[in-house]
Amino acid sequence: MNERVTLATTGLSSAPALEYPFQAPRPDGSVVEVAPGVLWARMGMPLALNHINVWLLRGDDGWTIVDTGLAIDETRALWERIVAEHLDGAPVRAVVCTHFHYDHAGLASWMTERFGVPLYMSLGEFLMMRMFSDTSVTTPQPEDRQFIARSGMPEERAARLFDALQRDPFLPPRLARFRRLRGGDVLTIGPRRWKVIIGEGHSPEHVCLYSAQDRLLIGGDQLLPRITSNVMVNAFEPDGNPLAQWFDSLDRLERCAHDTLVLPSHQGVFRGLHLRVRQLREHHRQQLEEVLRIVGRDGDSTAYDVMLALYPRLHDPEQDLLALGETAAHLAWLCDRGALERRLEKGDTFRYKVTQAAGEEDTHW
Numbered sequence: 001m002n003e004r005v006t007l008a009t010t011g012l013s014s015a016p017a018l019e020y021p022f023q024a025p026r027p028d029g030s031v032v033e034v035a036p037g038v039l040w041a042r043m044g045m046p047l048a049l050n051h052i053n054v055w056l057l058r059g060d061d062g063w064t065i066v067d068t069g070l071a072i073d074e075t076r077a078l079w080e081r082i083v084a085e086h087l088d089g090a091p092v093r094a095v096v097c098t099h100f101h102y103d104h105a106g107l108a109s110w111m112t113e114r115f116g117v118p119l120y121m122s123l124g125e126f127l128m129m130r131m132f133s134d135t136s137v138t139t140p141q142p143e144d145r146q147f148i149a150r151s152g153m154p155e156e157r158a159a160r161l162f163d164a165l166q167r168d169p170f171l172p173p174r175l176a177r178f179r180r181l182r183g184g185d186v187l188t189i190g191p192r193r194w195k196v197i198i199g200e201g202h203s204p205e206h207v208c209l210y211s212a213q214d215r216l217l218i219g220g221d222q223l224l225p226r227i228t229s230n231v232m233v234n235a236f237e238p239d240g241n242p243l244a245q246w247f248d249s250l251d252r253l254e255r256c257a258h259d260t261l262v263l264p265s266h267q268g269v270f271r272g273l274h275l276r277v278r279q280l281r282e283h284h285r286q287q288l289e290e291v292l293r294i295v296g297r298d299g300d301s302t303a304y305d306v307m308l309a310l311y312p313r314l315h316d317p318e319q320d321l322l323a324l325g326e327t328a329a330h331l332a333w334l335c336d337r338g339a340l341e342r343r344l345e346k347g348d349t350f351r352y353k354v355t356q357a358a359g360e361e362d363t364h365w
């Protein structure tokens, strides 16, 4: 029996799977070299997601660090240790942040000052970081209250959510300047040319770095191997369609070579980029179908109703925010496609209903 026949007939055992060629470093200042001059370190986080991966790229005259970890003393101590033990005496030359989220950019200010180096980010991420570093942003504005009220969330639950937001201990740092990265830019670091591929949907202008010659992708939060990144509608852009942007980003990332080694921000370094892109599309396709099923044709459903049906086990206000934003992203995508319609009811609440057209057209997701 030749191999092809075996694969075709053995069902589950032949199902393709992601490959994890490296054991992850411990979050204690250890590093793993995943390619010549590319070091993987891991920073612990006191959160449900308990770590973030960070990368060190060896250049001709020093190192470029990609992502920083949370702004906590433990992370600062780990950086001091990594720099003392693993850089062969060469200096840090630059810090790149894939996006503004506090686990990625939390120490951007400290690191650029500590090492006297520039920060590279996209404009969209830099401006978001500036916006959210202002504590007044966490004070709910009328637009924030309207966004939540229109979702149908009961007032008491919304109040708990706003209260939690105001106590968020992890604000991004405040930086006065940066160097801009744009899609298609190339960063030459040592022997490698890293091309910037922009991802959208999880954050506004997320930087991924791709070395075509070595088939390496620093994927940030755009391609995580085992969890799906949060794609959410935000109160500051209530009519956005971030899921459409997320799908577009997957199309861009899918152009990377099939045997690319993906260096994600969480979980393990893996091969199987095309499979993972398919899995992520499939995940959202199933969510979209589920949302259509939940909403139905009676025209009563609010985003809050759909959220409760999709995520029945929410137990803290921050989860509420993520779940509501993610639900809203799927509703927005379906409205944009004409599969759902939304109308503003008295009481200022959006109600959703499946349209007659839904299911008639060939939906290519």
Ligand SMILES: [Zn+2]
Residues within 6 Å of the ligand: 099, 101, 202, 203, 221
């Ligand atoms: Zn993120």
